[in-house]
Amino acid sequence: MDSYQPLFEQQKKIQLRINQLNSDYQASEKGSEEAIVILAETSLLRMSIIINQMKIIDMHRELLSYQSGEK
Numbered sequence: 259m260d261s262y263q264p265l266f267e268q269q270k271k272i273q274l275r276i277n278q279l280n281s282d283y284q285a286s287e288k289g290s291e292e293a294i295v296i297l298a299e300t301s302l303l304r305m306s307i308i309i310n311q312m313k314i315i316d317m318h319r320e321l322l323s324y325q326s327g328e329k
Protein backbone atom coordinates (compact mmCIF):
# COMPACT_ATOMS: atom_id res chain seq x y z
CA MET A 259 0.00 0.00 0.00
CA ASP A 260 2.98 2.30 0.52
CA SER A 261 3.61 2.43 -3.23
CA TYR A 262 0.15 3.96 -3.71
CA GLN A 263 0.67 6.79 -1.25
CA PRO A 264 2.67 9.08 -3.55
CA LEU A 265 0.02 8.68 -6.26
CA PHE A 266 -2.78 9.44 -3.81
CA GLU A 267 -0.94 12.51 -2.53
CA GLN A 268 -0.29 13.70 -6.07
CA GLN A 269 -3.96 13.26 -6.93
CA LYS A 270 -5.01 15.30 -3.90
CA LYS A 271 -2.71 18.14 -4.98
CA ILE A 272 -3.97 17.95 -8.55
CA GLN A 273 -7.58 18.01 -7.38
CA LEU A 274 -6.90 21.08 -5.23
CA ARG A 275 -5.40 22.81 -8.27
CA ILE A 276 -8.42 21.84 -10.39
CA ASN A 277 -10.72 23.28 -7.73
CA GLN A 278 -8.75 26.53 -7.76
CA LEU A 279 -8.85 26.66 -11.55
CA ASN A 280 -12.61 26.11 -11.50
CA SER A 281 -12.95 29.13 -9.21
CA ASP A 282 -10.68 31.15 -11.48
CA TYR A 283 -12.73 30.11 -14.50
CA GLN A 284 -15.97 31.21 -12.85
CA ALA A 285 -14.41 34.62 -12.22
CA SER A 286 -12.98 34.97 -15.73
CA GLU A 287 -14.70 36.40 -18.76
CA LYS A 288 -16.14 33.51 -20.76
CA GLY A 289 -14.43 33.05 -24.10
CA SER A 290 -11.43 35.13 -23.09
CA GLU A 291 -7.87 33.94 -23.58
CA GLU A 292 -7.57 33.52 -19.82
CA ALA A 293 -10.65 31.27 -19.71
CA ILE A 294 -9.32 29.13 -22.56
CA VAL A 295 -5.96 28.71 -20.81
CA ILE A 296 -7.73 27.74 -17.58
CA LEU A 297 -9.83 25.13 -19.40
CA ALA A 298 -6.75 23.73 -21.13
CA GLU A 299 -4.83 23.41 -17.86
CA THR A 300 -7.84 21.82 -16.16
CA SER A 301 -8.09 19.27 -18.96
CA LEU A 302 -4.40 18.38 -18.66
CA LEU A 303 -4.71 17.97 -14.90
CA ARG A 304 -7.74 15.72 -15.31
CA MET A 305 -5.73 13.58 -17.71
CA SER A 306 -3.00 13.34 -15.06
CA ILE A 307 -5.55 12.03 -12.59
CA ILE A 308 -6.70 9.41 -15.10
CA ILE A 309 -3.09 8.33 -15.72
CA ASN A 310 -2.52 8.01 -11.96
CA GLN A 311 -5.68 5.95 -11.62
CA MET A 312 -4.46 3.66 -14.41
CA LYS A 313 -1.14 3.24 -12.57
CA ILE A 314 -3.00 2.32 -9.38
CA ILE A 315 -5.11 -0.22 -11.27
CA ASP A 316 -1.94 -1.73 -12.77
CA MET A 317 -0.41 -1.99 -9.30
CA HIS A 318 -3.54 -3.73 -8.04
CA ARG A 319 -3.46 -6.17 -10.95
CA GLU A 320 0.21 -6.90 -10.35
CA LEU A 321 -0.42 -7.49 -6.66
CA LEU A 322 -3.38 -9.77 -7.34
CA SER A 323 -1.40 -11.66 -9.95
CA TYR A 324 1.49 -12.09 -7.51
CA GLN A 325 -0.85 -13.22 -4.73
CA SER A 326 -2.52 -15.78 -6.96
CA GLY A 327 0.87 -17.25 -7.87
CA GLU A 328 0.88 -16.22 -11.52
CA LYS A 329 4.22 -14.45 -11.21
